[in-house]
Amino acid sequence: MHIVTAKEMYEVDSHTVQSAGIDGKILMENAGRAVATNIEKRVANTCRILIFTGSGNNGGDGFVIARTLHLRGYHVEVVSLVDEEKINGDAKFHYDILKKLSVPFHFYKSENQLRGILVHTEAIVDCMLGIGVKGHLKSPYKEVVGQLNKLSIYKVAVDIPTGIPADEGVEVKDGLYANVTFSIQYPKITAFLERYASYYGEWVPLDIGLIPPIKPSFVQTWGRNNVQATLPKRKRFAHKGTFGKGLVIGGSDEMPGSVMMTARAALRSGAGLITIGTTRQNIPAIASYVPEATYKTVDEMDFLSDQYTSVAVGMGLGRTEKAFSLIEQVIRQVKSLLLLDADALYYLKQNLSLLKEREYPTVLTPHAGEMARLLGITTERLLLKPFTYSKAFAKEYNVHLVLKGPFTIITNPQGEQFVITNGNVGLAKGGSGDVLAGILLSFMMQGACLITSLCNGCWIHGASADHLIENGRYSKYDLLATDLMEGIGSVFHTFS
Numbered sequence: 356m357h358i359v360t361a362k363e364m365y366e367v368d369s370h371t372v373q374s375a376g377i378d379g380k381i382l383m384e385n386a387g388r389a390v391a392t393n394i395e396k397r398v399a400n401t402c403r404i405l406i407f408t409g410s411g412n413n414g415g416d417g418f419v420i421a422r423t424l425h426l427r428g429y430h431v432e433v434v435s436l437v438d439e440e441k442i443n444g445d446a447k448f449h450y451d452i453l454k455k456l457s458v459p460f461h462f463y464k465s466e467n468q469l470r471g472i473l474v475h476t477e478a479i480v481d482c483m484l485g486i487g488v489k490g491h492l493k494s495p496y497k498e499v500v501g502q503l504n505k506l507s508i509y510k511v512a513v514d515i516p517t518g519i520p521a522d523e524g525v526e527v528k529d530g531l532y533a534n535v536t537f538s539i540q541y542p543k544i545t546a547f548l549e550r551y552a553s554y555y556g557e558w559v560p561l562d563i564g565l566i567p568p569i570k571p572s573f574v575q576t577w578g579r580n581n582v583q584a585t586l587p588k589r590k591r592f593a594h595k596g597t598f599g600k601g602l603v604i605g606g607s608d609e610m611p612g613s614v615m616m617t618a619r620a621a622l623r624s625g626a627g628l629i630t631i632g633t634t635r636q637n638i639p640a641i642a643s644y645v646p647e648a649t650y651k652t653v654d655e656m657d658f659l660s661d662q663y664t665s666v667a668v669g670m671g672l673g674r675t676e677k678a679f680s681l682i683e684q685v686i687r688q689v690k691s692l693l694l695l696d697a698d699a700l701y702y703l704k705q706n707l708s709l710l711k712e713r714e715y716p717t718v719l720t721p722h723a724g725e726m727a728r729l730l731g732i733t734t735e736r737l738l739l740k741p742f743t744y745s746k747a748f749a750k751e752y753n754v755h756l757v758l759k760g761p762f763t764i765i766t767n768p769q770g771e772q773f774v775i776t777n778g779n780v781g782l783a784k785g786g787s788g789d790v791l792a793g794i795l796l797s798f799m800m801q802g803a804c805l806i807t808s809l810c811n812g813c814w815i816h817g818a819s820a821d822h823l824i825e826n827g828r829y830s831k832y833d834l835l836a837t838d839l840m841e842g843i844g845s846v847f848h849t850f851s
């Protein structure tokens with residue numbers, strides 16, 4: 356599913372109206388009717404519903420919703436935040452139709468007046484502002500949003516919760532907290548930012564018949580259907596070599612476990628052959644947990660002559676001079692797909708130019724803190740516009756970037772972006788990243804387009820955590836990274 360900025364949304368709108376010739380009033384009718392139909396599924400027709408409208412086309416959607424619900428037997432009333440003369444364009448067209456019906460209509464005057472109107476209201480529909488919002492909310496929107504946020508009634512937002520910008524990079528303080536947001540055709544970027552996602556509540560995209568330009572360049576979500584369509588097939592006559600030869604370099608005497616989790620996750624996700632490169636002391640400590648792997652000490656590895664399909668480096672490696680020199684050697688000498696995680700990302704901060712010298716694809720898997728450090732900015736700043744920062748970085752350093760978080764953003768060097776929305780807070784624990792690195796390594800080894808492999812790997816990781824919790828196997832408190840191995844198997848099973 357595509358995710359859009361305000362500019363992209365207006366482009367699709369004008370393409371539909373100007374090139375395809377569909378009148379804007381029809382689009383507004385489609386939008387309003389689609390929302391009304393979905394409200395019917397969630398709000399009983401015995402409820403009194405207040406529809407709040409503003410000066411723009413978001414308000415116009417509200418007039419269609421009011422008419423549609425009224426004709427379907429609901430008790431609806433409209434509260435307009437602007438005077439009649441400020442309503443114009445397509446919204447005015449639908450306002451004039453609504454006026455002919457017996458729908459009670461109020462023009463907002465004061466908080467006191469609104470308090471009276473709100474008595475016995477069970478649900479509100481927010482059509483005050485949509486993607487046309489600029490900056491902080493002005494009066495009376497700010498006061499109305501503040502008043503509504505204090506009420507624990509069911510709140511439906513249309514397209515975007517009032518006050519919340521469509522685009523990343525904009526800092527605002529006030530916005531309506533909705534229970535559900537019906538996004539017109541596509542969800543907007545801010546639905547995928549940690550800062551704003553909670554304002555949306557649940558988000559549901561509604562098709563209103565927009566016609567996008569031939570080749571949309573928008574960000575996309577990656578979900579179960581995408582995985583189903585692209586998951587590497589296991590051919591009947593395949594052998595272990597068919598599924599690649601992978602190398603995991605990491606682990607230290609102090610941090611033995613991470614490399615073990617990466618290797619196990621890789622094997623659980625379909626990798627054919629895995630070698631673990633770690634310290635001599637670490638090998639007996641972890642060998643019994645991953646007997647399927649072969650082992651090498653880091654001192655005896657020869658990256659120039661050893662041929663691996665894919666290599667992952669950094670998990671639990673430590674930040675010693677010896678570790679850094681090993682990482683540099685790997686980046687310079689590995690002639691295959693390379694994934695850099697954890698301590699390898701730490702090392703990279705002072706050595707980013709090395710990435711530009713690599714002739715083979717490189718994957719970086721930072722969480723927000725690691726990414727902010729690589730960029731030399733604060734995490735807060737990064738999280739204000741993670742899509743923009745990711746795209747610029749991936750293009751500049753010619754890397755595939757997996758920015759891990761509640762919304763994991765995957766970007767390729769061409770600037771294509773996908774976002775993964777599954778997973779849960781049970782993953783916020785040490786070791787989750789090591790497991791993800793293993794799943795990604797495995798998918799990298801099994802061929803296919805690299806960004807597809809990364810999207811599939813991230814989705815399987817999130818789905819494993821969701822599966823274990825939804826099936827009552829663990830809770831969001833006690834889930835461990837090692838438990839994910841069990842979840843990976845269950846998720847694969849759902850595709851068989």
Ligand SMILES: NC(=O)C1=CN([C@@H]2O[C@H](COP(=O)(O)OP(=O)(O)OC[C@H]3O[C@@H](n4cnc5c(N)ncnc54)[C@H](OP(=O)(O)O)[C@@H]3O)[C@@H](O)[C@H]2O)[C@@H](O)CC1
Nearest residue numbers: 368382383411412413484485486487488489491492493514
């Ligand atoms: N795209 C599509 O295909 C379709 C889109 N549709 C719908 O249209 C919506 C977009 O409509 P839009 O462009 O009219 O913008 P919208 O958000 O309603 O209002 C803009 C007005 O807000 C005001 N305003 C701005 N900032 C403010 C602030 N901080 N504080 C207070 N006020 C502020 C400003 O008024 P001003 O201050 O200039 O008087 C401006 O005029 C979209 O979200 C979707 O719901 C559907 O109908 C069907 C097809």
Ligand SMILES: [K+]
Nearest residue numbers: 481484513515
């Ligand atoms: K709205």
